[in-house]
Amino acid sequence: MNASLKISLSVVVAGTVVFGSAFLSTPQAQQLSPLEQGRAIYLGNCAGCHGVEGGGNGPAATGMTPAPTNFKTATPATLSDNTIQQAVLVGKGTVMRGYATILTASDINALVLYVRSLETAP
Numbered sequence: 200m201n202a203s204l205k206i207s208l209s210v211v212v213a214g215t216v217v218f219g220s221a222f223l224s225t226p227q228a229q230q231l232s233p234l235e236q237g238r239a240i241y242l243g244n245c246a247g248c249h250g251v252e253g254g255g256n257g258p259a260a261t262g263m264t265p266a267p268t269n270f271k272t273a274t275p276a277t278l279s280d281n282t283i284q285q286a287v288l289v290g291k292g293t294v295m296r297g298y299a300t301i302l303t304a305s306d307i308n309a310l311v312l313y314v315r316s317l318e319t320a321p
């Protein structure tokens with residue numbers, strides 16, 4: 200008798216929206232290009248607040264004061280690489296926490312690249 204079993208796999212990516220609880224760091228991330236590495240870390244750690252596309256409107260951002268920085272409208276003049284790096288390292292003393300104990304220097308460099316890539320300003 201052929202009982203057909205349908206097995207549906209649901210992949211639950213737990214914790215990706217709960218800020219601070221999920222992160223993708225080494226070694227998996229290091230097999231990726233720096234931009235891909237930055238994207239993976241961003242989606243795991245930052246998108247909950249800053250939004251998947253960087254618009255500052257992630258699911259956790261509702262009602263947040265100050266609002267998460269909008270990376271789409273940022274430019275190197277308004278948000279320098281160094282500012283991004285420092286914000287990620289030490290935080291801003293707000294819900295924007297520091298990641299120095301979580302992310303490596305390589306991760307943070309990759310994040311700077313990725314955050315830059317989200318800019319849509321001319």
Ligand code: HEC
Nearest residue numbers: 218244245248265266267268283286287291293294295310
């Ligand atoms: C819990 C929500 C939250 C998460 C998660 C979060 N941020 Fe932020 N971020 C903020 C908020 C809110 C601000 C606005 C500035 C402030 O808090 O003073 C901010 C500001 C920033 C700034 C601008 C800092 C400046 O000096 O202007 C950068 C860059 C930044 N975040 C990068 C990141 C990156 C990269 C990640 C992931 C590693 C991340 N953030 C994760 C909430 C968050």
